[in-house]
Amino acid sequence: MTIKEAQMKVDEWVQKYGVCYFSELTNMACLTEEVGELARVMARVYGDQSFKSGEQANIGEELADIFWVLICIANQTNTDLTEELAKSFEKKTERDKERHINNSKLKSK
Structure with a gap:
């Protein structure tokens, strides 16, 4: 299952069984609880x-x-997690492409 498919499946489940999404703030509290x-x-x-x-x-x-x-919050805020994850990979690659490779603390592992 792709992330996009997961977002669609969660939305379908919420519409069918959950009645509606909890508020964004409630879902943030739920996310904190789950973590x-x-x-x-x-x-x-x-x-x-x-x-x-x-x-x-x-x-x-x-x-x-x-x-x-997390998917519920993404759906509520109209966030495409696939797109945002791709942007995150680009950002992290540009920022950290040499940082971890040159980190002597990581070389000993």
Whole structure:
């Protein structure tokens, strides 16, 4: 599925099952909440915290939830994520094309 297709599928789902999009501000709060849920799992998988009994690592699920809400915000703001991601690649390539290659901190990894 392409990003554009994902944007269309989320919009179709919202229209069919969700009735309407939450407000932009509510979706921003939801995005923050979802990122927090990912952070919680990451702290347990890669950090020093442990899972409670019955909990499990669900990094993929949390990433998908973040992507879903991000797509909702993009749809609400008429943002073409495919187009914006392409611009981001161009910007980062121009800005960082030598920065990371010449970073001695990264060469030791």
